[in-house]
Amino acid sequence: MKRCQHTYWANFKNIDGYLFRFDTRIYLKPISDVLPNDECIGAVVGKNPGSASPLYHSDGIIPIDIGNDKLLPTLKSLIEKSYNNSNLSLPDRKYIQVMNLFYLCEHNLPLAIHKNMRSQKAITCKSECNNYPWIWYLWGNGRDNNAKLLNAFKQRFRTIKSEHHFYLDKNSSQIVWSMPDATDFAKHLQGIPHRKVLPTISYLILQQKNEPN
Template sequence: MGNYWARFRKIDNHTFRFDTRIYLKEVSNPSDDDLCIGAIVGKNPGSAKPSSNSDNGLQEIALDKDNLLPNVRKIMLKAYRHCNKRIENRSYIQVLNLMYLCDKDLKQAIRRINAFPDQLICECENKEFPFIWYVWGNDDKSLNPFKGRFSKIYATKHFYFDNSAKNVIEKAPSFSDSARHTQGLNHDFVVPYISNLIIMD
């Protein structure tokens, strides 16, 4: 039983993490039929690892001090409590990334991913989402080339928390916008907005 699941693949001796899911309630056997209630876009998978060495199917994630996934889950649970709505069984947040190579050193991850002839992306980017929350940080010349493809992903709502304006902006961020990461984010800044999205769904 666990809340955090993904598909891991070894490619040229590098570990990639695809189809990452944050389940609001624990599950033991995640399925493609489970309910995706929204998505979040981060930079890269960081230090989280597979719980086993298998390449087969969804595996539980060994977080290894990677706090993004549990932090997002906490925010979502607060949003459900805020609007007093019941959490559906087997509901999850889809985690998308600018790049899917696992490496806690972001600069090293960028160097390694740029060595691949083709950009390796997650097929989940082809889904349609109720909402997409962007948390990829500030304007960054090394990351900006990875951001453009997200303008083509369909969602009913796109939003980010603007670190400069200190409020939620209801659109996908441009390269130069400051899309606040969840680390150190005061949850009260985003919980009411996400709660309203849950009510409207």
């Protein structure tokens, strides 16, 4: 019998009574299992995982029950459009890595921050140690009260490795080719007109396509 295929995958863990989501992946084409040689084509950094939960309980990377989560499907749609704009077919076994300022699953951001601050130790994801073709920062406002509590988490991404760092600046409505400072407004994916970022993603995809193996 053919196994079910899924697009969104992650490693869920219960730590100190809270659910955390690590190594979140958006596969460009659905897969039935994760393989060691699957290739990451780029990454994003958001605030926290929100409300998505495991489809079932098991060790390791498993499918995600998206529920009301909007970020992952929206990002998947945008990447698909970028491939289409570049006249390229979606490749097999390629994925986008999703990292977060913190990894506690909670849709209510103030409550998520409160719960995360109660943790006895900093909980990060091993995916932050990888080298990525590009990283898109989506962590939103850097100046409101909630954001100020998150600014300390942003510092560790200063050492993350990537050939291209970028974000859409809320104030200028322009792509900035660098990692945002803590107080910069790196526009969240929600509400972004796709036309603002499609040329950038398409450019990066074509650049990867044209690189020698």
